């Protein structure tokens with residue numbers, strides 16, 4: 001039996017950031033990580049994944065990527081190494097290979113049952129990730145077709161022969177579809193409602209524009225947009241995710257995937273609307289950026305050509321309404337359909353029907369229990385590297401304020 005002041009569960013970016021801030025306050029704490037630091041960057045992402053934001057942006061404010069061009073996009077292994085180095089050089093108290101299997105209230109604090117014994121703590125910060133359990137919406141019962149979630153996809157060569165159906169066109173699905181098409185695979189891509197901001201506009205990356213336009217600090221999604229994914233890519237040096245360009249690469253675009261009946265995938269008649277709404281989102285970012293540049297007298301080169309869109313491809317104007325999986329030679333399906341929470345190991349009555357914890361900016365209703373790293377924890381930036389850092393700083397400050405002599 002061990003006791004600590006504050007227990008952090010999970011050593012991805014959010015857990016590491018929280019540990020760094022608690023250390024600054026001199027708060028005794030332990031970080032428990034079931035595998036390795038930044039495990040999800042190491043083993044739950046495909047081989048070629050690079051950060052979605054440039055290296056100057058997708059990092060902790062205190063540490064730069066010192067060996068790569070700040071405008072480039074760090075590879076996933078480099079990102080994992082970044083967090084590992086950050087934790088090790090600061091001597092943060094991370095224990096790897098320890099899984100917390102149960103967390104419960106205990107006296108005025110908490111008891112964590114772990115794979116290596118019991119730890120009691122006054123405070124607990126749960127940092128087990130925004131994307132925990134893969135979500136696969138439909139069952140396709142054809143043993144001849146390999147099925148995997150995007151978190152298990154590695155590279156084109158690891159898939160069985162044949163065409164590939166990618167379901168979901170957020171950043172993961174769109175990037176995977178592009179990689180497969182470039183490798184020479186026949187690809188079908190089911191495209192739902194999405195935003196697709198320009199990668200760069202008037203010489204600045206879109207993450208810079210989102211900052212200027214105050215969008216990273218938004219407190220909640222605009223009502224009605226909660227289920228809209230965002231399609232961006234840092235791959236191949238970074239480019240705007242344009243589904244017309246994917247079609248030109250040979251990708252067959254499809255509407256939203258529905259049920260599979262007798263081996264035939266039913267498709268919603270929404271493809272053109274989804275593409276056009278994505279275009280509207282793209283153009284609205286250009287409009288807002290232009291208005292901001294004018295209002296603030298920014299001397300940025302105009303880029304009128306960014307407004308020229310290619311014609312809609314025939315797969316959009318004359319969409320397929322049902323896809324015979326075997327008939328089209330599909331050998332694998334990649335479900336890029338998102339994740340759901342997995343907090344079943346926390347024995348406290350603070351979870352909503354969809355599994356998300358009830359909290360206010362990461363502070364739960366149970367005194368001393370905090371969450372960090374979740375999507376929209378306090379703002380849009382919360383699940384991103386620098387956003388988790390900011391939330392961790394605030395929560396560590398609260399813990400310190402509650403600890404005599406540590407504020």
Ligand SMILES: Cc1cc2nc3c(=O)[nH]c(=O)nc-3n(C[C@H](O)[C@H](O)[C@H](O)COP(=O)(O)OP(=O)(O)OC[C@H]3O[C@@H](n4cnc5c(N)ncnc54)[C@H](O)[C@@H]3O)c2cc1C
Pocket residue numbers: 009010011012013014015032033034035036037038039040041045049050051052053058098099100101127128129130131172345372373374383384385386388
């Ligand atoms: C494909 C993809 C690409 C992304 N790209 C970017 C990007 O480019 N830039 C960006 O800012 N964000 C990106 N994100 C979002 C986000 O930054 C990552 O999901 C990031 O990994 C989240 O960090 P985290 O620390 O909150 O959680 P995680 O990285 O998920 O870390 C949680 C840790 O907790 C551990 N853990 C879980 N349960 C337990 C337990 N019970 N006991 C002990 N340990 C446990 C896990 O092993 C894991 O190491 C991306 C997300 C995805 C899915």
